[in-house]
Amino acid sequence: MFILFVVFFLYTVIYPQSQLKRIQMQRLAKLKAMERRHGCKVLTMIHRREAISFLGLPAYQFIDEEDAEQVLRWIRKYRDYPLELILHTSGGQLHASIQIARALKNHPKKTRVLIPHYSMSGGTIVALAADEIVMDKDAVIGPIxxxxxxxxxxxxxxxxxxxxxxxxxxxxxxxxxxxxxxxxxxxxxxxxxxxxxxxxxxxxxxxxxxxxxxxxxxxxxxxxxHSTPLSAAEAKEIGLSVNTDFPEEVHEFMKLFRPVKRNVAYVE
Incomplete structure (x- = not known):
């Protein structure tokens, strides 16, 4: 029984955490490479349920005061650099979204928000603060x-x-x-x-x-x-300044986030 318990502990706790650590290192390496190529500091705010997590239990994520605290700290730290924020979120708390947006707008250097898939609700508020919104042509934002x-x-x-x-x-x-x-x-x-x-x-x-x-x-x-998906073309049509020259390396970066459900299969 003791051996079975040890095996269960290693499989449910140690193994997922070791996988998560490895993937986090890969993500950091990708971000550093993007910073070198783009000549700016890059931050991500990505909210999705991941298959690899503590005890294998996915966590629901949204924009909250802890996100605001971390993003504001990042903006203050790199006030002398142009900034890029990769956004993937369904939204969250209004006050936290506004706080992030205002800090991004007041940044003295150029700011870009990159949206690979979607940035809805509070995520759209954050995107509106950037000097430039860069969306994949099939990505969406939404009403606020x-x-x-x-x-x-x-x-x-x-x-x-x-x-x-x-x-x-x-x-x-x-x-x-x-x-x-x-x-x-x-x-x-x-x-x-x-x-x-x-x-x-x-x-x-x-x-x-x-x-x-x-x-x-x-x-x-x-x-x-509230859930209306506005494509890059529709966002341009209503008057927003949107760039669809989206960097492919951001899509490669997003592949490092493993979803809970894998209902779609294809050969890489």
Missing amino acids: DPQVGDLMRGLFPAPSWIYAAEIKKEDAEDVTLVMSDISRKALKLTRSVAKELLEGKIAPGPGGEDRLDDVVEKLVSGEMI
């Missing part, structure tokens, strides 16, 4: 309308809470009225931040008109559902 709710009722788009309160009027429940009030404030904040991040980055319209407010409304107003 704030999501409001609680553990009991779940999260819903802020514009939808306002719509419900306006439709129900005096018949609306107290919680709907409260959520509507919070939603108005959240929308005001998000509009303000989006304008702050996009100031000077939106090309004028055909007649020379300022399109900043139109772009912000498109992203914030709830016109699209």
Whole structure:
């Protein structure tokens, strides 16, 4: 029994951790190579469930205050260098996303965000802060309308809470009225931040008109559902400055993140 326990311990704890250490070393080597070729410092913020983790249990990840703390520390450390941030995230906490975005926007050197697959919600807020957004032609970003709710009722788009309160009027429940009030404030904040991040980055319209407010409304107003995938071409169409000259080496780097599910198989 003791031998079986030792074998089980080695297989479930030591082996996954040794694999993870090896893969982390490969990732660092790839990042260093990219830094040399691109002439800048490179950071990744990649949120995905990986097959290799402690006891083999995948962890759900999103943008949070710990991410913000680490990214801000990186930006401060390399304030004299141009920066590239590889983003792969479904989003996360609004305040953490805004904090990262503002620090990236205020960086004194050039900043680029590279999106190989997707950067939704809070990830889009971070992307808007960069001097340049570089997307694979099939990558997507998404709307940034704030999501409001609680553990009991779940999260819903802020514009939808306002719509419900306006439709129900005096018949609306107290919680709907409260959520509507919070939603108005959240929308005001998000509009303000989006304008702050996009100031000077939106090309004028055909007649020379300022399109900043139109772009912000498109992203914030709830016109699209929160999970709407906006391709690089669609992002350009609504007015964002997007470059699709995407470096292939970033895709090679992403192969070092092993997903939990492997339903798709092909010969390399």
